[in-house]
Amino acid sequence: MDLTYTEEEEAFRARLRAWLAAVLPTLPPKPGPEDWPGRRAYDSTWQRMLHDAGYAGLHWPEDAGGRGATPTQHLIFLEETERAGAPYVGAHFVGLLHAGPTIAAEGTPAQRRRWLPPILRGDDVWCQGFSEPEAGSDLAALRTRAVLDGDTYVVTGSKTWTSHAEVADWCELLVRTDPRAPRHRGITWLAMPMSADGIKVRPLRTLAGSREFAEVFLDEVRVPVANRVGEENDGWRVTMVTLSFERGTAFAGEVIACQRTLREIAAMARRNGSWDEQALRRRIGRLAAEFSVLWRLIQWNVSAARGRTGVPGAGGSVFKLRYSQARQELYDTAAAVLGADALDAAQEWTADRLSSLSYTIAAGTSQIQKNIVAERILGLPKGP
């Protein structure tokens, strides 16, 4: 067991740090949370800067346009960009963390050439058309139909919880191509251009008041067969490659951010006197242990992934279960420190407290994660 970094890794860190210090001051001002075109432009500017400096798709394989970096270098990248206060992936989340890795793993050479470079340059924004009103935790129940008409699929149905739908160029879409097959075997993965006719986007308001996701209605949308990744009816397997990515290192930067927030909460508690409350102080102490160990768990998982394809396995579910809970407890503790001030929705920690409520739901609810852990890691029998 070794937690030290090699000279080469430290040199990588030093170069990255110097670059971040040079370029971050040149970023334009951050747009408001409701300014979606502005947010897209800002996120794309940052992604373009990463690309031009050679940091885009750092850990992607070189034949997918990536830099072939080791998982450890990728982790250093996530750590340093967060520490430097660099922007998040933002609107490029789906492209860089779901659709891109799926195309890299399952796409044809032509599909990789077509879709991956614009993702890495920050030119194309992708959104995700997986969940449906009747298919949430039970994703395989999805009913959006695609019927083959010559060299085109004709797609009809509706998707929901689609982040960035308003500004996306492409949608990674799951459709049912064989309604008679067993439900996991009749699903196909398509890349749908959001400019196609028959797409209607209706933004949804979150409990935090923001428009972070949308419903997407599809009425006889025509998608060329050439846009299919993987075989027809093999979309479930193709998708599982994508979903496991989400639970790997996706939250590494956020753990660093939570540690910083916790120090700020402790400093605030000392200023406003709530530090004198033993119970509150001990909640803060307990969270210090949580986040420090969650960071070590990421290092453990990253080390375990080395030598494999880089696709994190069910170990990501263990991390996500504990992390989502700790993050909610972080902002509940912040509220306890703030007292009446926490009722001011303009408070950053109050806004974060509201958004943190999605963490035990999005990308697989905690209850579903526990089923995954119990069945796939512990080997307990499947339920009725």
Place this chain on the structure above:
Amino acid sequence: MRFQLTDEQRALRRGVRDLLSGRFDRDRMRACLRDAAVDRRLWRELGAAGVFGLRLDGMGLAEAALVFEEAGRALLPGPLVATHLAAGAVDGAAEGETVVAGCDGTLVDHQADADAVLWLDEGGARVLDPAQLVTVALRSVDPMTPLNRVTARTAEGRAVPDAARLRQEAVLLTAAQQCGSAGRTLESAVEYAGLRRQFGRAIGTFQAVKHLCADMLVRVEMARTAVYAAAVTGDPVETAAAKLLADEAAVRNSRDCLQIFGGMGFTWEADVHLHMKRAWLLSTRFAREGEIQDALARSLSAPGIW
């Protein structure tokens, strides 16, 4: 960075597990319930295997943590941590010829069987003769660990250097034992949930049972990661965090395991109560929840820990 067990560390863990399943099987473990005196022959066998002296032979804290994790898993009784820490400072400790009991200033375990006592508290580390502690016997909740409450010390004993380091290692190795116990109760719970049938199916098919098991696994993974990281870095803050999470994992996993065993879990025959009682005991030793949380909170704004 490669935060995974090396092949040598895996082999060490396997070796210790094999050794303990051979020399300390379930019958021998249950025999300790009738007679809790330290088994001198077993103690020498443990000494010969390197349990107490491995760090004098060039191995590190990470290897010691792996050994103590296995000890916790097997419910191995006796003053293991104190004897291990006394190796090099007390003659015969490394070889298992000497039994060194541990005392945190409040409680001493196995006083009656011990040849020496390692006293470890904020004031320092010292070696005493067991007769130099005036104590009152408790009826120990852990039937394998005789406990005495210390009322007075009749001598200063011999001071041992590096007290802060010893205390930190005591915290870490105790956490490693808790980690092993938490892993063992998880295994028992999963095994039982797959065998026990009610309503015509294995109870492990029910989500209520599955989710208890999943929670147990999350606690084990967190505790183990914390213990290994603290063992590798030797960092006092990480060591405190490891004890906090390992105590919680051992105590709560034993409770969830007991719950999954149902009525059987409430009997003397099932082993789960032994894990629970040992977990209760170890969670009070060397560093406990409240003081750890206070220290961790302080560490956010000031360097150091205690």
